[in-house]
Amino acid sequence: xxxxTDTSPIFISSMxxxxxxxxxxxxxxxxxxxxxxxxxAANTAxxxxxxxxxxxxxxxxxxxxxxxxxxxxxxxxxxxxxTLQCHGGSTAQAGASVPQYMAATATLSPGQYYLxxxxxxxxGGTYSFSTVPGVSGxxxxxxxxxxxxxxxxxxxxPVATTANYLPLFGITRTASGF
Numbered sequence: 001x002x003x004x005t006d007t008s009p010i011f012i013s014s015m016x017x018x019x020x021x022x023x024x025x026x027x028x029x030x031x032x033x034x035x036x037x038x039x040x041a042a043n044t045a046x047x048x049x050x051x052x053x054x055x056x057x058x059x060x061x062x063x064x065x066x067x068x069x070x071x072x073x074x075x076x077x078x079x080x081x082x083t084l085q086c087h088g089g090s091t092a093q094a095g096a097s098v099p100q101y102m103a104a105t106a107t108l109s110p111g112q113y114y115l116x117x118x119x120x121x122x123x124g125g126t127y128s129f130s131t132v133p134g135v136s137g138x139x140x141x142x143x144x145x146x147x148x149x150x151x152x153x154x155x156x157x158p159v160a161t162t163a164n165y166l167p168l169f170g171i172t173r174t175a176s177g178f
Contacts, residue, residue, distance in 0.1 A: 006057070006173065007054075008054050008055075008056050008057075009173075010172060010174055011062070011170055011171065011172040011173070011174070012050070012052075012170050012171050012172075013168060013169065013170030014115055014117075014166060014167060014168060014169050014170055015166075015168055015170075016170070018050055018051055018052065018053075019048050019049065019050045019051075019115055019170070020048040020049060020115075020138070020141050020142070034128070034129060034168070035127065035128070035129075036066035036067040036068070036097065036125060036127055037066060037126070037127070037128045037165070037167075038068075038123065038124070038125040039119035039121070039123075039126075039165070039167075040122070040163040040164070040165040041119075041163060042119055042120055042121050042122050042149075043119075043120065043147065043149040044119075044146070044147060044148070044163070045074075045116050045117065045145065045146040045152055045156070046117055046118075046143060046144070046145055046161060046163065046165065047078060047082075047114035047116045047143065047144040047145070047146065047156065047158055048114060048115045048116075048142075048143055048166075049112065049113075049114055049141065049142035050077070050112070050113045050114060051111070051112055051113075052108055052109075052110050052111060052113060053110055054110055055107060055108065055110060056107075056171070056173065057105075057106075057107050057108075057173050058077065058086050058104060058106045058107075058108060058171045058172070059103070059104075059105055059172060059173055059174055059175045060088075060101045060102060060103055060104060060171070060174065060175065061076060061077075061087065061088045061101070061102050061170070061171055062099050062100060062101045062102070062170060062171075062172060063075055063093075063099070063100055063117060063126050063167065063168065063169035064098075064099050064100075064126050064167075064168040064169065065093060065094075065096060065098055065099070065100050065125075065127075066096070066097065066124075066125035066126050066127060067096050067097055068096065068123065068125070069093035069094060069096060069124055069125070070121050070123030070124045071092075071119055071120040071123055072091060072092055072093065072119070072121075072124075072150045073088075073090075073091055073093045073100075073117065073118065073120070073150060074087055074089060074091065074102075074117070074118050074150040074151045074152045075087060075088050075102060075116065075170075076088065076104065076115075076152045077104075077106065077114065077115060077116065078113060078114040078156055079111075079113055079114075080111065080112040080114075082114070082155060082158060083154070083155055084116075084152055084153070084154050084155070084156070085106045085108060085113070086104040086105060086106035087152050088102025088103065088104045089102065089104075089150075089151050090120070090149075090150035091150075093119075093124045097127075101172070104171075114144065115169065115170060115171070116146075116152055116156075117167055117169045118149070118150050118151075118152055119150070120150050125167075126169060127167070127168045128166050128168060129166050134164055135161065135163065135164050138161050138165075138166070139160050139161060144159065144160065145158060145159055145160070145162065145163065
């Protein structure tokens with residue numbers, strides 16, 4: 001009996017080459033130092049473009065909490081029509097300087113998606129890069145924003161971002177561990 005091995009990455013983050021991180025970090029290494037930073041705005045969801053060249057079985061979403069987590073967060077994935085495919089739900093941010101995982105399942109076919117994250121408070125935050133390409137650079141990279149408190153809305157009506165923020169968050173195909 002033949003077995004099938006999943007060769008897709010164990011996790012895909014906002015910093016990966018499949019997402020905005022590939023643009024922001026690129027060949028020039030514009031990312032600067034990875035450091036704990038507060039969220040730039042409460043009740044604003046940021047959507048980072050993600051292209052999947054293969055089917056991806058999401059089991060959990062995650063964010064890398066900053067030094068002083070606070071408030072609620074939600075992490076999820078939207079399709080190219082801005083319909084929510086999966087998300088962790090409004091979750092109290094807990095654990096300083098550690099990844100926080102939330103169950104969220106979906107099978108994503110190859111195509112265009114958006115990784116999304118929202119904070120209920122600027123007290124919450126994640127690890128993010130200290131230097132990113134600026135608001136215009138993030139806009140050129142396709143980053144969008146939605147006015148929303150956690151949880152992420154089922155359908156988003158995004159506008160161009162006004163924030164200069166590249167948080168570390170994403171999806172994983174593992175149900176536990178790492």
